[in-house]
Amino acid sequence: MLKLAAANEDRVSLSVRKTIDIALTALKEVEAEIAEGALGAEIERAVRLILGLKGRVMVSGIGKSGHIGRKIAATLASTGTPAYFVHPTEASHGDLGMITREDALFAISWSGETTELASLLAYAERFAVPLIALTARRNSTLGEAATEAMVLPKVTEACPHGLAPTTSTLIQLAVGDAIAMALLEARAFGAQDFKVFHPGGQLGAQLRQVHEIMHREPQLPLCAVGAGMSEAILTITEKGFGTVGVLDAEGRLIGIITDGDIRRHMEDRLLEKRVEDVMTPTPKTIAPDALLAKALQVMEDKKINVLFAVEDGRPVGIVHMLDLLRAGVA
Structure with missing residues (x-):
């Protein structure tokens, strides 16, 4: 029994290390694409588009990309860029009214073919709402509809079956956080500004003087x-x-x-x-x-x-x- 338990522990350790290894490799690929490929310029254009907005950044996605979108919207909102998450299904049932001509739509889809985003894309085109896309396929429906498309490198999922979104969602989140920090720095958003949005909890306490x-x-x-x-x-x-x-x-x-x-x-x-x-x-x-x-x-x-x-x-x-x-x- 002890030998069996030790063997199981070894397999768990190996699996965990393999997942982290794949994640690190994917982040390095994103870094290289930003430094040497087109992604760096694409992110910069997206940041400049957001800086020029009079309205808000309306983030959307479905499934795991939707979960990542919620986090990106929350990070943007807490660091000086007004942002909301709009669920694509709810959008087609009335929540499209949340989006104005002064806003920008930030849509996230790894494949770029998420059918639930269709009503949002149509709305953005009809009312000339700028569309920022975060996808892995430039020639997808989302990529081609976007005002600014940020195209991620195709990376290996940590899932041994290549099915569960793992590495792909990690790099989506990394790029979203990078955009939020670039906007924070561009707006000279300081600790006292941060305090306004974080009055509660230990973080709020640390921001007191x-x-x-x-x-x-x-x-x-x-x-x-x-x-x-x-x-x-x-x-x-x-x-x-x-x-x-x-x-x-x-x-x-x-x-x-x-x-x-x-x-x-x-x-x-x-x-x-x-x-x-x-x-x-x-x-x-x-x-x-x-x-x-x-x-x-x-x-x-x-x-x-x-x-x-x-x-x-x-x-x-x-x-x-x-x-x-x-x-x-x-």
Whole structure:
């Protein structure tokens, strides 16, 4: 039984690796077609067409291409390009009214002969709606009807029978994501724009800024250079952040003292020292308008739990890892 189980595991591992291998090969073929073939120019024209729209991108497809289309539409919409998915069957039963002359139709079909797309193609031609096609056959009905046709290389499906769409849907999705990112960059769609469309969940939390959750005066644990360590310890205890910031005569943050620093100096006549003798100079800080995701990255990279937020070198706030946890970032 053990030998049989091991043999089955080997077959599973081999099958999985083979599928990934086929997928990587297909993506390399798409990359080569973009760099050296016609696909690169076709994608660029499609992107320029979308950038020039006054309306929306109406994505459509059936079966597995339809599932990919839904994801592409969602990615476009969340990255600054208004987009909807319209089901081709529902379109022929009234949803064609969703599509206006200011929109563009983005139709996905591997064969280019999907009969369910017929009413959409006819509608696009009748009302002069630009048609972007993503297909593997240039001479197909879809490819020939398109204003801009993006023709994918014919790749081997991972399915051993060559039937289940696997590799083909992967490269459809890859090209769709590439188009979405090209549009994002062309529109200079930034993190704060992204935040508008992603207010919920951990992603929304990461797109919040430090100033939205940081603690301000009078909660800041601060003391002036020249102060004794007894004052620093009292401040750490009172404020509860496990640290105290040391300020120079002009109010700039020049160092911090943490609980760890205190423990390391306990046997070294700690209470007779000044804060500058114990502090860690030039501490890591963050700007108040930095994203919480950036604050989390800094804390994790530096293995610290607290960051002072500074402007012109002066502390204006403090954020603790617990604040990030409460905000749903970490």
